Amino acid sequence: MSKVNVDWSKLGFSYQPISQRYVANYKDGKWGKGGLTDNPNVTLNECAGILQYCQEVFEGLKAYKTKDGRTVTFRPDMNAKRMIDSAKRLEMPPVSEEMFMEAVDQVVAANRDWIPPFETGGALYLRPYLFASGPVIGVKPSDEYQFRLFGTPVGSYFKNGVKPITICVSDFDRAAPRGTGHIKAGLNYAMSLHAYITAHTNGFDENMFLDPATRTYVEETGGANFLFVKKDGTLVTPKSDSILPSITRRSLITIATDMLGMKVEHRPVKLTEVGDFAEAGLCGTAAVICPVGKVVDHDKVYNIASGMEKMGPVLQKLYDTLRGIQLGTIEGPAGWVHEVK
Numbered sequence: 001m002s003k004v005n006v007d008w009s010k011l012g013f014s015y016q017p018i019s020q021r022y023v024a025n026y027k028d029g030k031w032g033k034g035g036l037t038d039n040p041n042v043t044l045n046e047c048a049g050i051l052q053y054c055q056e057v058f059e060g061l062k063a064y065k066t067k068d069g070r071t072v073t074f075r076p077d078m079n080a081k082r083m084i085d086s087a088k089r090l091e092m093p094p095v096s097e098e099m100f101m102e103a104v105d106q107v108v109a110a111n112r113d114w115i116p117p118f119e120t121g122g123a124l125y126l127r128p129y130l131f132a133s134g135p136v137i138g139v140k141p142s143d144e145y146q147f148r149l150f151g152t153p154v155g156s157y158f159k160n161g162v163k164p165i166t167i168c169v170s171d172f173d174r175a176a177p178r179g180t181g182h183i184k185a186g187l188n189y190a191m192s193l194h195a196y197i198t199a200h201t202n203g204f205d206e207n208m209f210l211d212p213a214t215r216t217y218v219e220e221t222g223g224a225n226f227l228f229v230k231k232d233g234t235l236v237t238p239k240s241d242s243i244l245p246s247i248t249r250r251s252l253i254t255i256a257t258d259m260l261g262m263k264v265e266h267r268p269v270k271l272t273e274v275g276d277f278a279e280a281g282l283c284g285t286a287a288v289i290c291p292v293g294k295v296v297d298h299d300k301v302y303n304i305a306s307g308m309e310k311m312g313p314v315l316q317k318l319y320d321t322l323r324g325i326q327l328g329t330i331e332g333p334a335g336w337v338h339e340v341k
Contacts, residue, residue, distance in 0.1 A: 003113045004018075004019075004113045004114055006114070006116075006153060008116050008117060008120045008122060008153075008155075009120070010155075011116060011120070011122050011153055011154055011155030012154070012155055013125075013154045013155070013157070013286060014152075014154075015152050016152045016153060017040045017150075017152070018111045018114045018124075018150070018151050018152060018153070019038060019110065019111050019114070020036040020037065020038055020106075020107060020110040020111055021036065021037060021038075021040065021107060021148060021149060021150035021151070022034055022035070022036055022037075022102075022103040022106055022107050022147075022148065022149040022150075023035065023036075023037050023146065023147070023148050024095070024099060024103070024146070024147045024148075025133070025144070025145070025146050025147075026093050026144060026145040026146070026147070027134075027143075027144050031093070031095070031096075031099065031147075034099060034102070034103060034147065035106075036106055036107070036110055040150065042146070042148070044133060045133070045134070045135045046135075047135035047136065047137055048131075048132060048133050048134065048135060048136075048142070049131075049132025049133070049134060049135075049136045049141070049142030050131040050132045050133065050142075052136060052137070053132070053136065053139060054185075054186065054187045054190075055090050055091075055092055055131060055132035055141065055142060055145075056090075056129065056130065056131040056132070056185060056186040056187070057083060057086035057087050057090060057092065057129065057130050057131075057183065057184055057185045057186070058083075058127060058128065058129035058130070058184060058185075058186060059079040059080075059082065059083050059126075059127070059128045059129070059184060060079075060125065060126070060127060060285045060286075061073060061074065061075075061076055061079050061104070061125075061126050061128075061247075061285060062074060062123035062124060062125055062126060062154075062285060062326075063104075063108045063115055063123060063124040063126060063151070063340065064115070064118075064123050064124075064326055064327055064328075065115050065116070065117055065118045066118060066327055066328030066329075067118050067327060067328050067329055068328055069118075070328060070339050071108060071109075071112055071115060071339065071340045072326075072328065072337045072338060072339050072340065073104055073108060073126070073337075073338045073340060074251075074325075074326045074336065074337060074338070075247055075251065075335075075336050075338070076100070076101060076104045076338055077097060077101065077335075077338070078247045078250075079100070079128065079247065080095075080097040080100035080101060081097065082184060082245065082247065083095065083100065083128065083130065083184070084096075084097070085183065086183035086184050086185055087130055089180060089183045089185075090141075090180075090183070090185060091141040092130060092132065092141065092145060093145055095128075095130060095147045099147070100128065101338075103128060103147070103149040104126060104128070104149065104338075104340075105340050107126065107149050107150070107151055108124065108126070108151070108340045109340055109341070111124065111151055112340075114151065114153050115153065116153055116154075116155070118327065120155065120156065121155070121156030121159070122153060122154055122155045122156055123153075123154055124151045124152070124153055124154075125151060125152050125153070125154045125285075125286075126149060126150075126151045127149065127150055127151070127152075128147070128148070128149040129147070129148055129149070129186075130145060130146070130147045130148075131145065131146060132144070132145055133145055133146040154286075157286055157287040157288075157290070158287070162291060162310055162311050163308075164291040164292055164293030164294075164304070164306070164307070164308045164309070164310070164311065165205035165206060165282075165290060165291070165292055165293065166203075166204055166205055166292075166293060166294040166295075166296065166308075167199070167204055167205055167206040167207060167208050167221070167292055167294070167295055167296070168199050168202065168204040168206075168207060168208065168295070168296045168297070169207075169208050169210065169271065169295065169296065169297040169298070170195045170198075170199065170207040170208060170209050170210070171195075171198075172194065172195040172198075172207075172209070173209065173210075173212035174188070174191065174192055174195070174207075174209035174212075174219060174220070174222065174242075175188060175191075175209075175212065175219075175242040176212055176242070177211075177212055177213045177241075177242065178241070178242075179242060181219075181240075181241075181242030181243065181244065182241060182242055182243065182244060182245065183244070184244060188244075189222065189223065192207070192209075192221075192222030192223070193222075195207050195209075195222065196222050204296065206221045206222070206224075206282070207221055207222060208221065208226075208271075208295055209221065209222070210271060211240060211242070211268075212242070216270055216271060216272075217238065217240065217268045217269060217270055217271065218238045218269045218270070218271055218274065219238060219240050219242060219243050220238070220243050220244065221282055223284060224246070224282035224283060224284035224287075224290070225237065225238070225243060225244065225246040225248070225249040225282065225283050225284065226238050226269070226280065226281070226282060226283075226292075227249070227252065227279075227280065227281045227282070227283050227289065227315065227318075228269065228273075228274070228277040228279070228280050229277060229278050229279035229280070229312060229314045229315060230276075230277060230278060231276075231277075231278045231305070232263075233262060233263070233314055234262070234263040234264070234265055235252075235253070235256045235262055235263070235264045235265070235314070235318075236264075236265045236266075236267070236269060236277070237249055237253065237264070237265070237266045237269075238267075238268065238269040239266050239267050239268055239269075240268065246283060246284060247285070248283045248284050248285060248288060248322070249283050251322060251336070252283060252289075252318050252322060253266065254333065255318060255321050255322060255325075255332075256318060258333070259321060259332075260317065260318070260321065262314075271297065274295050274302040274304075275295075275302035275303065275304075277304060277305070278304070278305045278306060278312060278314075279291070279304060279305070279306045279311075279312030279313075279314055279315050280292040280293075280295070280304045280306075281311070281312075281315045288319050288322055288323060289311065289315050289318060289319040289322075291306065291310070291311040291312065291315060292304060293306070293307060293308035294308065325337065
């Protein structure tokens with residue numbers, strides 16, 4: 001019986017504060033010892049670098065209850081490595097992989113009662129983030145930083161059933177060539193919000209951003225990578241230096257090649273190819289895979305062969321396999337599932 005007052009059946013994907021979170025501070029050229037706190041508030045100087053020049057990077061991962069009762073996280077070492085790469089690109093002192101893993105384990109262990117039961121399909125969503133906390137008025141990196149990690153319980157993404165979405169080709173660019181599109185920084189997501197609201201206002205679920213140089217190749221949405229399936233069953237993923245290296249996408253590629261014996265192509269994908277694919281989807285931490293049924297490019301419509309009723313069979317197999325690995329019902333590659341004692 002859970003010790004927290006949560007109606008697991010009504011969980012969505014929204015913030016609900018839990019008991020403990022992790023905090024560590026960088027000052028005088030080094031990281032101090034981090035630890036847990038029950039205070040969810042952040043106190044900042046009015047001139048803090050995050051407020052003035054948006055020095056901030058973050059990650060997203062989940063903790064689950066497995067069918068046999070274990071508490072696990074999925075490939076947190078990959079999130080740690082990606083956060084290190086993101087921090088370096090914004091001239092921030094990286095949090096070591098060891099501190100990152102310590103924060104994940106401490107927060108999950110201290111908030112075990114906030115993890116939804118296995119049968120709900122929910123998880124404890126974890127948000128590690130690093131930001132400039134020291135005052136800085138000239139345009140330069142800050143001298144002080146803070147690393148925090150909190151969690152919030154979230155429900156199953158497809159609680160009301162899988163329904164393929166309709167997306168539009170955006171008139172906006174998500175990232176500049178040789179810019180910061182390949183790192184997980186808050187500034188990239190801020191840039192996508194206007195495009196996201198515009199898409200919703202026009203009746204679409206999401207955006208398809210094209211490459212900013214030629215606007216002929218598919219890149220990603222504001223928060224997820226694309227997956228396509230050819231009529232012969234080949235999995236195709238767009239390749240670009242400004243696409244975020246999704247951990248979910250990379251995991252699905254490994255599953256496709258090493259576990260399911262599928263052919264995989266990781267290459268530039270032309271917008272004009274989209275209508276020729278048998279299946280399409282978005283992939284990321286929140287949904288694992290969300291199917292796409294239609295892509296609208298102004299007066300041109302690309303209908304995906306799998307239709308608008310359900311996820312296509314290839315993407316469904318990939319989804320079921322990855323979810324099975326995460327929840328402990330399928331044996332995955334060594335090291336993918338990290339148990340929290």
